[in-house]
Amino acid sequence: MQLAANIAVLASIYALISCGYVLIYRTSRVLSLAHGELMMLGAYGLFVTASLFAGHPLLAIGVSLLLALVIGVLVYIVLMRRMAGEAVLAAVLATIALGILLRGAVVLVWGAQEQHPIQALGLANSSISLGGARVSAAGLGLVVATALAYGGLWAFLRHTVWGLRMRAAGQNPLLAAQRGIGLHGIYALAWGLATLTAGLGGMLIACDSALSQTMVVIGLKAFPAALVGGLDSLLGALLGSMIVACAEVLLIYYVDPLLSDVVPFVVLLAMLVVRPWGLFGSREELDRV
Amino acid sequence: MSAPRASGYFRTSYAQDVRLLDTRMHKSVFTLFILALLVAPFFLGVLALDLANQVLLASIGAIALMLLTGYAGQISLGHAGLLAAGAFTTGILFKEFGAPFWITLPASALVGASLGLIFGLPSLRLRGLYLAVSTLALHFIVIHVGGEYETKRGFSTGVVIAPPALFGWTLSDARAWYYVLLAAAAGTLLLSLNLLRTRTGRAWRAIHGREAVAAALGVSVQSAKLSAFVVSSTFTAMAGCLFAYYRGFVSAEAFSLFVTIQYVAMVIIGGIGSLLGALLGAVFVVLFPYAIESAAKALVGRDALSNLLFAANYAAFGLVMILFLVFEPTGLFGLWKRMQNWLLLWPFKQKPVGK
Numbered sequence: 287m288q289l290a291a292n293i294a295v296l297a298s299i300y301a302l303i304s305c306g307y308v309l310i311y312r313t314s315r316v317l318s319l320a321h322g323e324l325m326m327l328g329a330y331g332l333f334v335t336a337s338l339f340a341g342h343p344l345l346a347i348g349v350s351l352l353l354a355l356v357i358g359v360l361v362y363i364v365l366m367r368r369m370a371g372e373a374v375l376a377a378v379l380a381t382i383a384l385g386i387l388l389r390g391a392v393v394l395v396w397g398a399q400e401q402h403p404i405q406a407l408g409l410a411n412s413s414i415s416l417g418g419a420r421v422s423a424a425g426l427g428l429v430v431a432t433a434l435a436y437g438g439l440w441a442f443l444r445h446t447v448w449g450l451r452m453r454a455a456g457q458n459p460l461l462a463a464q465r466g467i468g469l470h471g472i473y474a475l476a477w478g479l480a481t482l483t484a485g486l487g488g489m490l491i492a493c494d495s496a497l498s499q500t501m502v503v504i505g506l507k508a509f510p511a512a513l514v515g516g517l518d519s520l521l522g523a524l525l526g527s528m529i530v531a532c533a534e535v536l537l538i539y540y541v542d543p544l545l546s547d548v549v550p551f552v553v554l555l556a557m558l559v560v561r562p563w564g565l566f567g568s569r570e571e572l573d574r575v
Numbered sequence: 576m577s578a579p580r581a582s583g584y585f586r587t588s589y590a591q592d593v594r595l596l597d598t599r600m601h602k603s604v605f606t607l608f609i610l611a612l613l614v615a616p617f618f619l620g621v622l623a624l625d626l627a628n629q630v631l632l633a634s635i636g637a638i639a640l641m642l643l644t645g646y647a648g649q650i651s652l653g654h655a656g657l658l659a660a661g662a663f664t665t666g667i668l669f670k671e672f673g674a675p676f677w678i679t680l681p682a683s684a685l686v687g688a689s690l691g692l693i694f695g696l697p698s699l700r701l702r703g704l705y706l707a708v709s710t711l712a713l714h715f716i717v718i719h720v721g722g723e724y725e726t727k728r729g730f731s732t733g734v735v736i737a738p739p740a741l742f743g744w745t746l747s748d749a750r751a752w753y754y755v756l757l758a759a760a761a762g763t764l765l766l767s768l769n770l771l772r773t774r775t776g777r778a779w780r781a782i783h784g785r786e787a788v789a790a791a792l793g794v795s796v797q798s799a800k801l802s803a804f805v806v807s808s809t810f811t812a813m814a815g816c817l818f819a820y821y822r823g824f825v826s827a828e829a830f831s832l833f834v835t836i837q838y839v840a841m842v843i844i845g846g847i848g849s850l851l852g853a854l855l856g857a858v859f860v861v862l863f864p865y866a867i868e869s870a871a872k873a874l875v876g877r878d879a880l881s882n883l884l885f886a887a888n889y890a891a892f893g894l895v896m897i898l899f900l901v902f903e904p905t906g907l908f909g910l911w912k913r914m915q916n917w918l919l920l921w922p923f924k925q926k927p928v929g930k
Contacts, residue, residue, distance in 0.1 A: 335603075365897065369901075372904065373902075378650070378707065379900060380896075380900045380901075382839065382842075382896075383896035383897045386833075386836060386889050387890050387892075387894050389886075390887060391886075391887025506711075509711075544722070544723070544726075547715060547719060548716055551711070551715045552712070554709075557695050558700075558705065558708070558712075562700050
């Protein structure tokens with residue numbers, strides 16, 4: 287039971303982060319390798335707002351989410367937009383460079399020591415017992431947030447005009463542009479949403495454990511989850527996260543705790559050999575990249 | 576092969592056509608440059624000599640990555656993993672069997688080649704980003720295996736390696752290392768330069784351009800990709816072996832993802848698709864942290880906190896990479912070429928059409 291709860295929490299961490307990879311890739315065919323850093327930045331955003339709006343946790347969380355959205359949009363406008371005509375490689379390398387820049391900047395601004403935004407928020411991360419398993423409040427929050435994020439994204443992509451535009455831009459940018467859809471706006475929105483969900487994940491992780499630079503690794507480990515599911519499918523990202531989290535928790539429990547950093551990548555490698563386009567990804571994607 | 580440097584086309588034989596150094600001017604400048612490199616260690620201080628050695632080491636890895644990324648167009652994020660593979664092969668062979676240099680170097684090369692083959696295999700089915708990911712997986716797996724070896728054998732801080740003996744000499748002082756590394760780097764450069772002019776190298780460039788066209792022209796895309804991976808990872812693993820000996824110490828922490836990013840940065844900053852670019856990039860990336868450090872010392876006036884300095888390094892590094900990607904995608908090599916053209920054409924401004 288405890289194992290199942292651990293898997294659920296880890297799976298929602300991965301799912302919350304990996305949907306950003308999927309969103310960006312699906313709309314603009316760019317792989318964001320700065321996603322872990324953007325997640326961390328979102329969490330530091332919460333740290334800042336928590337001390338600004340002390341005593342109003344909901345306000346702090348709301349503002350920090352807005353901040354994450356704005357950061358994502360800014361990343362697109364300032365950096366990724368310039369990469370529009372370049373090769374895919376250049377765009378990916380730009381995200382790597384951005385990641386490095388953010389990693390350094392975060393330490394310069396906030397220092398290298400661990401932070402605990404949950405204390406600043408004035409909340410307690412008490413543990414809740416659920417049918418024989420103990421889950422921390424933040425862990426439960428992660429599961430709920432993941433469900434909300436995926437539900438929200440699904441509704442957004444399915445039922446709103448902007449969601450329709452985003453899907454159109456992802457399917458065929460040229461045709462979409464011909465129909466009068468502003469691609470830059472769509473791409474910026476995709477980056478914003480991706481950073482928002484990643485930031486949300488980062489905030490909750492920071493509440494659950496602590497806020498430090500080591501969080502970036504989690505962002506990197508969420509990437510296999512997105513790929514296992516198929517880089518252009520949200521449902522795939524969810525399922526992929528479950529698979530990776532399952533493998534990771536079970537192997538750590540039964541084999542060796544040191545394996546934690548490698549397992550996602552082993553799963554990934556196995557997937558790449560058997561079915562490179564992922565569980566739900568479309569096959570022609572392989573030829574496009 | 577190469578565009579003639581002398582004005583007028585005076586080549587009368589194939590031997591002249593494949594010469595690397597064309598004109599007398601070119602030859603004499605190059606000879607002077609070699610001489611300067613050879614006598615340099617007698618004028619360099621301890622720090623400068625160490626930096627020179629680091630540059631030489633890095634340039635081997637940078638050339639290897641340039642072959643793969645810059646010429647064959649395959650993205651790799653597993654460079655640190657391959658360096659680690661070479662270094663750990665060396666460390667393990669030395670610790671367990673007391674193997675000498677002449678065994679560990681080929682063994683590292685062999686390990687590198689087989690890793691390149693194994694992780695190049697996905698490249699037959701994958702393209703671009705997917706490939707980058709599988710090489711990223713390579714990085715984590717190699718580092719994990721290395722770390723496991725360290726902990727299982729009780730070398731928790733790392734494997735210590737004695738300086739190697741070459742022809743009865745023990746390589747312990749930095750000046751001796753300089754010549755060894757210089758020879759290794761020059762060998763790698765020469766080999767790569769010639770490899771790029773052969774059928775293999777042209778096939779790499781062809782698949783970089785467009786795979787479908789390359790296949791239509793009779794290039795075997797599969798073998799070209801695999802050979803690029805194998806050659807690149809062989810060089811890289813050998814660089815890892817040399818790195819292990821030079822440091823006298825192997826540990827998994829030395830090969831973080833940041834090392835990969837540094838090598839990728841060398842290729843970007845140097846300029847994709849040019850061996851000279853790889854060398855320039857290696858020089859830039861190795862010297863950059865020291866420049867930042869001395870700049871910080873000059874600005875702040877005292878020794879800044881070391882971890883802040885580290886962070887400043889990261890930030891500045893990312894910024895420089897972004898600036899190069901956005902404003903000068905051809906890198907330092909592009910700048911160099913532009914300067915050359917400017918000097919060549921002065922007082923005119925326009926390049927002749929078709930150049």
